[in-house]
Amino acid sequence: MSLVLVPTAHGRAARSEGAGSVTVIGLGPAGAQWLTPEAQAELAGADVLVGYETYVDRVASRHGQQRFATDNRVEADRARHALDLAAGGSRVAVVSSGDPGIFAMASAVLEALDDADGAAGDVEVRVVPGLSAMQVAASRVGAPLGHDFAVLSLSDILKPWAIIERRLEAAAGADMALALYNPASKGRRDQLAQAIGVLRRHRAPQTPVVVARAVGSDAEAVTVTTLCGLDVDVVDMRTLLIVGSSTTRIISANGAGGRDRVYTPRSYPGS
Amino acid sequence: MSLVLVPTAHGRAARSEGAGSVTVIGLGPAGAQWLTPEAQAELAGADVLVGYETYVDRVASRHGQQRFATDNRVEADRARHALDLAAGGSRVAVVSSGDPGIFAMASAVLEALDDADGAAGDVEVRVVPGLSAMQVAASRVGAPLGHDFAVLSLSDILKPWAIIERRLEAAAGADMALALYNPASKGRRDQLAQAIGVLRRHRAPQTPVVVARAVGSDAEAVTVTTLCGLDVDVVDMRTLLIVGSSTTRIISANGAGGRDRVYTPRSYPGS
Numbered sequence: 311m312s313l314v315l316v317p318t319a320h321g322r323a324a325r326s327e328g329a330g331s332v333t334v335i336g337l338g339p340a341g342a343q344w345l346t347p348e349a350q351a352e353l354a355g356a357d358v359l360v361g362y363e364t365y366v367d368r369v370a371s372r373h374g375q376q377r378f379a380t381d382n383r384v385e386a387d388r389a390r391h392a393l394d395l396a397a398g399g400s401r402v403a404v405v406s407s408g409d410p411g412i413f414a415m416a417s418a419v420l421e422a423l424d425d426a427d428g429a430a431g432d433v434e435v436r437v438v439p440g441l442s443a444m445q446v447a448a449s450r451v452g453a454p455l456g457h458d459f460a461v462l463s464l465s466d467i468l469k470p471w472a473i474i475e476r477r478l479e480a481a482a483g484a485d486m487a488l489a490l491y492n493p494a495s496k497g498r499r500d501q502l503a504q505a506i507g508v509l510r511r512h513r514a515p516q517t518p519v520v521v522a523r524a525v526g527s528d529a530e531a532v533t534v535t536t537l538c539g540l541d542v543d544v545v546d547m548r549t550l551l552i553v554g555s556s557t558t559r560i561i562s563a564n565g566a567g568g569r570d571r572v573y574t575p576r577s578y579p580g581s
Numbered sequence: 582m583s584l585v586l587v588p589t590a591h592g593r594a595a596r597s598e599g600a601g602s603v604t605v606i607g608l609g610p611a612g613a614q615w616l617t618p619e620a621q622a623e624l625a626g627a628d629v630l631v632g633y634e635t636y637v638d639r640v641a642s643r644h645g646q647q648r649f650a651t652d653n654r655v656e657a658d659r660a661r662h663a664l665d666l667a668a669g670g671s672r673v674a675v676v677s678s679g680d681p682g683i684f685a686m687a688s689a690v691l692e693a694l695d696d697a698d699g700a701a702g703d704v705e706v707r708v709v710p711g712l713s714a715m716q717v718a719a720s721r722v723g724a725p726l727g728h729d730f731a732v733l734s735l736s737d738i739l740k741p742w743a744i745i746e747r748r749l750e751a752a753a754g755a756d757m758a759l760a761l762y763n764p765a766s767k768g769r770r771d772q773l774a775q776a777i778g779v780l781r782r783h784r785a786p787q788t789p790v791v792v793a794r795a796v797g798s799d800a801e802a803v804t805v806t807t808l809c810g811l812d813v814d815v816v817d818m819r820t821l822l823i824v825g826s827s828t829t830r831i832i833s834a835n836g837a838g839g840r841d842r843v844y845t846p847r848s849y850p851g852s
Contacts, residue, residue: 338617346712348614385847411719413847417727420844424832435842437720441617441710448682449708456688457740458748460731460757469728469849473756477729480755484748486731561695571706573691576656576684578740 330396332433334410334419335403336440337368341526344441352438356403360392361415365405376400385415389422390430397429409442413463413491443550444489447522450532452561452571454520454552457578459487464494464501471501478505482512487574488553495547502542509553513537518560518572520552521545534560534570601667603704605681605690606674607711608639612797615712623709627674631663632686636676647671656686660693661701668700680713684734684762714821715760718793721803723832723842725791725823728849730758735765735772742772749776753783758845759824766818773813780824784808789831789843791823792816805831805841 333352338344353359356375359366363379371377380388392402406415416437423435448455460481464474481488488509493502509517515538523531523546535541537553545551557578561571604623609615624630627646630637634650642648651659659675667673677686687708694706719726731752735745752759759780765773780788786809794802794817806812808824816822828849832842 343619343622344617344710346609346615346617351614409716411716411724411726413728416720416724417844417847420723420727420832420842421846423842424830424844435723437723439615439712439716439720441712442716445680445682445710445713449687449710452691452706452708453682453687455682455732456691457684458731458733460729460752461726462729462757466852468847468852470851473849473851477755477757480751480757481731484751485744486733486748486751559695561691571691571694573688573695575692576688576739578744580741580744581737581739 330399332392332396332402333436334416335405335438336410337407338441339443339446339526349438353403357400358395358402359405361405365407385418389419393422393426393430393433396433409440410437412442443525446525447550451520451534453573454554456574461489463491464505465492478508482509485555487555490551493551494545502545518554518558522550524548534572601670603663603667603673604707605687606676606709607681608678609712610714610717610797620709624674628671629666629673630676632676636678656689660690664693664697664701664704667704680711681708683713714796717796718821722791724844725825726758727845732760734762735776736763749779753780756826758826761822764822765816773816789825789829794820805843
């Protein structure tokens with residue numbers, strides 16, 4: 311098996327045959343149209359794929375390449391497993407949806423590296439970026455994230471709600487647009503209503519809101535509504551929300567089968 | 582010339598032969614390894630390329646495809662030109678570095694669309710996302726944007742400094758990591774020092790800072806420093822800065838030719 315070397319412009323040494331490594335690879339949202347050439351080459355060069363089964367299933371299987379597909383809720387175990395395989399000499403690809411660096415597997419792998427002793431703690435870890443869901447969601451309607459914005463996860467599984475509320479308050483108070491990941495799940499139904507309550511204290515009822523569900527998949531549904539028109543009951547764990555700033559505008563759909571367009575202008579009043 | 586149809590999962594009608602359109606296409610940072618298959622197909626299918634000459638030069642020329650390469654400082658003119666070409670029946674690709682939806686050409690084109698009358702105001706505008714510089718910069722060092730963060734431009738050309746300072750204050754006060762675009766230019770040397778001053782009021786001196794210059798190009802230089810160690814004089818218009826939150830950690834380089842790794846954990850104290 312030949313080694314795939316991806317040219318790097320930044321002086322990192324090429325990997326030598328025999329040395330294990332972990333590369334955390336972003337597949338982008340569902341849909342092969344966003345898989346970068348870099349990610350393709352890295353996937354082809356890996357000895358082992360590790361990841362949540364839905365993401366591993368998106369990668370074409372290759373003879374001789376092992377696959378470890380696991381449940382989504384064991385990120386720390388998966389990260390540690392990847393390091394152990396690499397410490398044993400394997401070139402391991404940890405596959406992640408979206409951008410592994412944004413609410414995804416890269417932090418989990420680096421946490422495991424930071425905690426690891428011995429050979430696992432010396433493994434070379436690289437990250438290959440991918441498009442994050444907010445970018446595809448934004449592109450579907452125009453450019454709602456065209457100027458300053460905050461990127462927040464509403465999940466309080468790993469952080470206290472008080473810090474989430476403080477960040478929402480801060481971003482809304484300083485008139486940034488917001489991309490909201492993990493706005494709700496089956497078991498988490500109250501946070502989004504609370505979050506919208508915070509935003510409504512700072513933003514006009516007609517502020518544009520983009521509701522993007524399952525971007526890139528067959529089930530994709532992207533709609534444009536407003537802060538007062540948002541139905542929190544339609545939001546689930548596959549949904550990402552984008553909330554405009556005070557300057558975000560809607561261009562109403564024209565006749566040609568179009569949809570409403572949303573954009574945040576580059577300039578701000580007073581400049 | 583045949584029409585390239587990119588499959589879309591979200592119900593947008595396929596473009597008909599003869600109808601003009603504008604597609605704002607993200608090339609990603611310098612380097613063909615980040616050009617998505619979607620962007621490649623869109624570039625191949627365009628009648629006309631419009632863009633800043635440095636970006637147009639990154640696209641392989643194709644027989645029969647016109648190219649309008651212009652200076653960087655005429656975004657509004659370029660956007661209007663693209664709409665006019667499309668109103669005349671051309672399939673126009675506006676090429677943008679990075680993600681056109683993040684501090685790039687998509688907002689400029691939508692602003693022009695919003696202002697346009699007649700045929701130019703009815704043009705179908707689509708956006709094809711690309712990797713933004715912050716994503717590649719983050720991936721080079723690990724996952725500094727692995728949890729909640731704010732994305733701000735420090736340029737006060739199109740917005741007042743007061744709003745920039747307010748946003749810095751808010752993001753820093755709520756303990757978000759920050760990606761700072763346009764931190765300085767030849768003519769704008771004071772803002773970064775002021776911005777760092779704001780951040781130092783909220784963050785410890787040892788807070789990790791990633792200084793990423795010209796990611797993806799031959800001139801790429803990515804270094805890890807701290808809020809107190811940052812030399813603002815080395816920052817220029819090709820530089821992007823990432824400033825950690827209070828939880829962002831550095832894993833010191835080990836022996837194997839490595840560099841310091843930086844990541845923001847998924848969990849927050851108190852959860």
